[in-house]
Amino acid sequence: MVTIKDIANAANVSPSTVSRVISGNSRISVATQEKVKKIMADFNYQPNHAARTLITKKSKTIGIIQKQGDKATRQNPFIIEVLSGVYIECKYHDYATISTTGEQTSEIIAEVKHLIQSHAVEGFILLYSKENDEIANLLKQHAIPYVVIGKPINNENVVHIDNDNILASQLLTRYLIDLGHKTFLFLAEMGDYEVVKDRIKGYKQTLKVANLKPSIMFTDLSRQQIINHLKALVTENALPTIIITSDTMLNQLVLSALYELNITIPEDIQTATFNDSYISAYAAPPQTAVDIQPQLLGKAAGESIIKLVKDSHIEYMNKIIPTHIINRCSTKKF
DNA sequence: ACCGTCATGGGCTATGTCAC
DNA sequence: GTGACATAGCCCATGACGGT
Numbered sequence A: 001m002v003t004i005k006d007i008a009n010a011a012n013v014s015p016s017t018v019s020r021v022i023s024g025n026s027r028i029s030v031a032t033q034e035k036v037k038k039i040m041a042d043f044n045y046q047p048n049h050a051a052r053t054l055i056t057k058k059s060k061t062i063g064i065i066q067k068q069g070d071k072a073t074r075q076n077p078f079i080i081e082v083l084s085g086v087y088i089e090c091k092y093h094d095y096a097t098i099s100t101t102g103e104q105t106s107e108i109i110a111e112v113k114h115l116i117q118s119h120a121v122e123g124f125i126l127l128y129s130k131e132n133d134e135i136a137n138l139l140k141q142h143a144i145p146y147v148v149i150g151k152p153i154n155n156e157n158v159v160h161i162d163n164d165n166i167l168a169s170q171l172l173t174r175y176l177i178d179l180g181h182k183t184f185l186f187l188a189e190m191g192d193y194e195v196v197k198d199r200i201k202g203y204k205q206t207l208k209v210a211n212l213k214p215s216i217m218f219t220d221l222s223r224q225q226i227i228n229h230l231k232a233l234v235t236e237n238a239l240p241t242i243i244i245t246s247d248t249m250l251n252q253l254v255l256s257a258l259y260e261l262n263i264t265i266p267e268d269i270q271t272a273t274f275n276d277s278y279i280s281a282y283a284a285p286p287q288t289a290v291d292i293q294p295q296l297l298g299k300a301a302g303e304s305i306i307k308l309v310k311d312s313h314i315e316y317m318n319k320i321i322p323t324h325i326i327n328r329c330s331t332k333k334f
Numbered sequence B: 001a002c003c004g005t006c007a008t009g010g011g012c013t014a015t016g017t018c019a020c
Numbered sequence C: 001g002t003g004a005c006a007t008a009g010c011c012c013a014t015g016a017c018g019g020t
Helices: A004-011 A015-023 A030-043 A049-056 A077-092 A105-117 A134-141 A165-179 A194-209 A223-235 A248-260 A278-282 A294-310
Strands: A061-065 A096-099 A123-126 A146-149 A159-162 A184-189 A216-219 A242-245 A270-274 A288-291 A324-326
Touching: A004 A015, A004 A030, A015 A030, A061 A077, A061 A105, A061 A294, A077 A096, A077 A248, A077 A294, A105 A134, A123 A134, A123 A294, A134 A146, A146 A294, A159 A294, A165 A194, A165 A242, A165 A270, A165 A288, A165 A324, A184 A194, A184 A248, A216 A223, A223 A248, A242 A248, A248 A270, A248 A278
Parallel strands: A061 A096, A061 A123, A123 A146, A146 A159, A184 A216, A184 A242, A242 A270, A270 A288
Antiparallel strands: A288 A324
């Protein structure tokens, strides 16, 4: 491994001179700067991250905390898109990222504690918003800066990056009513997540105004549970004309269940989902979806946490990322 | 203005010292 | 001889300070 000493020896200068060249210190002559830079390039020198962290006490790393869930939850396109936004923004500011991998809350807590105690990260991004969250409480206890992708729960000094999920749900529901739908089913994942609460709220409000009955089903993402529920609705002749899902993965389960029950979209039933992704676009048939712009959510979160770790006196401003409906073949006018 | 010397940081390993 | 504990030294980059 090439170190700053090797560069110094090759350039016939001291290590501190090389250090100054790296940090752009103006006290170094242009000639020396050019000489050192050429040797660094020739040697393919890369600064030692551990040594730099040791002296600066800055790891230049942002921790990303994912909500509890199995591998499939972490591979959700929404998460991947958000992470991509965070990576892009952090990389732009020369920050690295590290993400939790635990499936259970206890595992995630252990990971976060380790990251805090080993000074491995300067701040965190929480990819979810949840009431009485143990992990958020842990970060507060340790006074670690963090931002949340999700809805603010209390009036705390925490930056939140969010969509207006109530409005998004109102607009989607209104759009579906305008297509001629009168019987609705909202399928939502279980858990105490604020995003789901808001989407259901917007859905209920809009149906109430239209004098229509809101039907809601919570699921633990079990395909068999969804099949059983849909079978029961068919038996009772109570199949809705539209199924809205709170997430694209749930939407995929619904498509799979409908296929098994030989119910076709959009002829027998129509479908629409939140969290648009390439999966919604490539589904059969392509799904009408609400694009919540996850990459922008990630980028905004990355920008905010880096501002926060660099200057703890910033203004705690929440950011709302706009959403829009993408109309595809899974819905049509009656 | 320019550049070198040296102390510094936390964690780890190697070495030394002591008691049993 | 062995184990427990203490101390020294190393890793690497940074920055205060000082010399030319």
